[in-house]
Amino acid sequence: MPQSSRPSATKKSAPHPYPLPVTNGGRGINAGAPQADEGHSGKEEALSPRVTFPNKVLPYLLVAPQLAITAVFFYWPAGQALYQSMLREDPFGLNSKFVWFDNFARVLSDPNYVNSLKVTVVFSIATAFVSMAVALLLAVMADKVIRGRGIYRTLMIWPYAVAPAIAGMLWLFLFNPSIGTLAYGLRWLGFDWNPLLDGTDAMVLVVTAASWKQISYNFLFFVAGLQAIPKTLIEAAAIDGAGETKRFWTIVFPLLAPTTFFLLVVNTVYAFFDTFGIIHAVTGGGPGKATETLVYKVYNDGFVNLILGDSAAQSVILMVIVIGLTAFQFRFVEKKVHYG
């Protein structure tokens, strides 16, 4: 991905007085599509190419497999969840009653639900911040390395291939109060480390594990973003006497804004929905309910406590949140973030 965005950037920006970077942040895959048609005719068409099919049925046939997959794997289960969220039912489905929005009312008035909402917000912000800050630091450092660049990058990207539950176990072992090496070090430093009973310690532990896993992903996009920043700008600033820190905060960081914004959304979605495995392996939502996120509560209520209606109602609420986040991303990330 990083390689693909760089040459196209120079190619496209050649006629401009200033070499403007591509506005695609890190979304390298989409980057090639509009540019491929550049030689077509007018500028408008180059940005939104319109393909015409000679046959009216063919386009529908071509999208049919995708539609079928979406219908079977998204609309059907989503519809089921919606229906289930309005039922009161025993686990075996022997008795069920249609109760309209009772489940939603109960879920939303449950203090534990409000608690898990708070936990999710704290967890997501912390995870997104830590994983992005560390990734940016590493990316800036790796950008300076000249020899062995490939090895550094490969090693940085590696953790992304680790399954969440395994990542969770890794950190659990490192921080286990009885046998963990890092826990031993913490205690030696005088910290009373006990994630089994201390909610804050447990939160630190899951945030660390979740961030660690996401750093690779963020690193990849930051490296791509950094490569898209024209060296001439930085060199010009250097000639004007700007120090390294100043150059970073006034040139590099603002130019990385689209990447950062995109990653913020992706990381939030990740922290919301993809961290179940880590939490399940590390804390199981405890101690108390200190690390019970919204997704974990859906699982716990549905599969451990077997309250299907409440669990379904919670997943419908989550669905609304995802739709909201996606709409937000499309509206702002795709359209509003520019730099001049």
Added chain:
Amino acid sequence: MKFQGVAAGIAASFTLLSTSSAFAVTEISWWHAMTGANNEVVETLSKEFNESQSEYKVTPVFKGTYPETLNAGIAAYRAKQPPAIMQVFDAGTGVMMAAEGAIKPVADILSMGGKPFDKSQYLPGIVAYYSKPDGTMLSFPYNSSSPILYYNKDIFQKAGLDVDNPPKTWPEVWDAAKKIKTSGAAPCGFTTTWLTWIHTENFAAWNNVSFGTNENGLAGLDVELKINSPIFVKHFQELADLAKDGTFKYGGRTSEAKQIFLAGECGIFTESSGGLGDVVKSGMNFGTGSLPYEPEAQGAPQNTIPGGASLWVFAGKSDEEYKGVAAFFNFLSTTEIQARLHQVSGYLPVTLEAYEKTKADGFYDKNPAREIPIKQMMGKAPTENSKGVRLANLPQVRDIENEEFEKMLAGDQTAQQALDKAVERGNAAIKQAIGN
């Protein structure tokens, strides 16, 4: 309607195909949650049963942890493809009992097999736990265990405690634990697995105090919890106080504390008798004793209640299959199999005869720890407080208890507050669970 006809036709043709290819051997699927050595026991038993006759074939299928197995069974029932036999852990018993139309009582099945269930041959404590209020046995006890006390003899020696006499009551345990801590024999005196199962459910039975109304749920699912009565508050406040300076160390909600004991961090440990295997394997110089009781409680020690799992049979199977299941259960109940199961795996024997045989063989003289849970369970006829605990949502109630205990051990609330909240939240959850 038309669609249903077609579906039935397809289903019928599939059935025909499968029966013709199976040469009239009735297959009985058995979903279980046993891993490691216990999984081998399941495989061996199935194999031996299949080789002992030619009409039925039991196929064991591993389905993950206890809760995962239960969920898989429920999902399969909803998809109308349940297995014949499913292993369900103790806490899931209430869930299964509440699903009256989905299961078939084991007593009925044994009658269908021509060998009606004879209660007097089975260990009373276990039968009572898996029976309906009217006495009908609902599930077949497969692996039962009970909590006992383990102690590290080396640590006892270092602390100057009597190596051959483990503490018998909770005050004695606390004294010994403090001695271990203050003498520096070990960094912690006492730890335990399962605060819920051992220190709440078994604590109630062993001290003959009520866990909840309606005979702890055995007489009816409409239960109000009683675990905030003074004796529980006293016990948990003592635990919370000991936790402050590390004399008591909390390991986690289920069996995590075993690690702490095996690592030699704590001197005294309460855990399921089923955990004996791991303790033996660690090579530790250990001793065992009965579960401690509260000397102030009247009639204590009463009896402990079984944990572990039992085998449930789903409704809607053919008579042929039920006969096969009955034959398999009769095979499992034979003295020879039971005695071997008990001696090899550490589960309790289900029949009295198997117990007597093991005793006559002199097995307990060499392995006294194996007899402790049986004696605990058989010592006295169970009272309304000690038959067991059965809630429609026991796993959920245990979670609630754990959350409150953890906040208490972290120092955020007193035992009284923790237990009051556990009762309040637990009662609300029970009401919701049975209010379907």
